[in-house]
Amino acid sequence: MKKKILLAIVAILVIIQFFRIDKTNPEVVLENDFITITNPPEEIAAILKTSCYDCHSYETKYPWYTNVSPIAWWVKDHINEGRDELNFSEWANYKEKRKKHKLEECIELVEENEMPLESYLITHGDAKLTETQKTELLNWLHAEFKGKKKIDKAELSLNDGAKWQANKATTLGIAKMLEIVNDNTADNQITSLNGKGELLETEMKLIFEKCDMVGESHEQLHTFLLPLVKKFRTLRETTNVEEFYSTEKEIKNHLENYTNYFE
Ligand code: HEC
Structure with a gap:
């Protein structure tokens, strides 16, 4: 059977x-x-x-x-x-x-x-x-x-000549990112350097989590942060020391621009 x-x-x-x-x-x-x-x-x-x-x-x-x-x-x-x-x-x-x-x-x-x-x-x-x-x-x-095309090409702009009001956690997070970028105590090994990328990504996640901004200032913040997401990943993943440093330089310039648009 x-x-x-x-x-x-x-x-x-x-x-x-x-x-x-x-x-x-x-x-x-x-x-x-x-x-x-x-x-x-x-x-x-x-x-x-x-x-x-x-x-x-x-x-x-x-x-x-x-x-x-x-x-x-x-x-x-x-x-x-x-x-x-x-x-x-x-x-x-x-x-x-x-x-x-x-x-x-x-x-x-x-x-x-x-x-x-x-x-x-x-x-x-x-x-x-x-x-x-x-x-x-x-x-x-x-x-x-939201119908905003090509956000990666969207341009940052001021709020009628004034700066956008950001929430505190964001401003603190950006300051922390600058601190990480400016900290040169890591040795020159690419794996140690990649660790900086990881730290930066953690800060980015915190900003997203704590963000309670709405409306146009929030849009502007997104426009500001989005290019960084990609660059942070490059820092975390690259195996090329030169690429690391050139990307890090771009990040530094980008971050230093924050206070021109947000307060
Ligand atoms: C293995 C097949 C498969 C993959 C891969 C997949 N989906 Fe789906 N998706 C489905 C099936 C089956 C349904 C309908 C049943 C359900 O909702 O579970 C569905 C439903 C949806 C719906 C719901 C549409 C509605 O109006 O209710 C959305 C939206 C969606 N998927 C987006 C995505 C996105 C975005 C991705 C990639 C990140 C993705 N799916 C990957 C199979 C898949």
């Missing part, structure tokens, strides 16, 4: 292998694509492609195990459902209201670590967002949601 059941299971597994999923991607029309339209900085585009596009676009890459049923059916289900909810390849065809709503959902789900789906990360380790990536992506999504 047991043998018969086993045989039946094997037979079923063999038979279902003939029921394959359709892996042909619908044609990608570039001018309808989210990334083409919104033109985010490179690292944001890379995050979206690596962490979201397999389920939320027509650019799905099917891993080898999607040759095996019933795993394939389960994966295909996620893709169909993902595309139904949000399809970056169809972005141009969404009405303004829908776009806004979807961006809002993106912010919410990324913030709560619900996207990318947990099960996806088991086989796609590189799709898991690091804290820095998450911050970068959220900052960018927020800016996009």
Whole structure:
């Protein structure tokens, strides 16, 4: 009896292998694509492609195990459902209201670590967002949601000739960053230097956490902070001492500019 059941299971597994999923991607029309339209900085585009596009676009890459049923059916289900909810390849065809709503959902789900789906990360380790990536992506999504295009190119400006009022934690955080940059006690080993990048990223996180600013001054602060996010990462990750020092110099100049715009 047991043998018969086993045989039946094997037979079923063999038979279902003939029921394959359709892996042909619908044609990608570039001018309808989210990334083409919104033109985010490179690292944001890379995050979206690596962490979201397999389920939320027509650019799905099917891993080898999607040759095996019933795993394939389960994966295909996620893709169909993902595309139904949000399809970056169809972005141009969404009405303004829908776009806004979807961006809002993106912010919410990324913030709560619900996207990318947990099960996806088991086989796609590189799709898991690091804290820095998450911050970068959220900052960018927020800016996009508010309809502020290309925040990386947005310009800092004064408040009718006066400085913007920043909250205390931010001003303290910026001062702390300058202290870290000016502290030359680390030895010249790149690994020790990378530690400075880590310290700076920690300060940045604190600023984001404690920020209770709203409105235009908050926008301006974002514009000020965003270029630093990338530079801090360079400090933490670079293996090149020269690149470290040139980036650190840029950071120093940038930070020293803070008091010209905020108080
Ligand atoms: C493994 C496939 C998969 C990946 C990868 C994935 N998603 Fe999803 N996503 C889904 C599925 C399935 C749903 C619908 C069911 C649900 O909400 O859990 C969904 C729902 C959503 C929704 C909800 C839309 C709505 O209006 O309710 C948003 C927004 C979203 N995903 C954004 C993202 C973002 C941003 C990423 C990348 C950071 C991402 N997803 C990565 C599969 C995925």
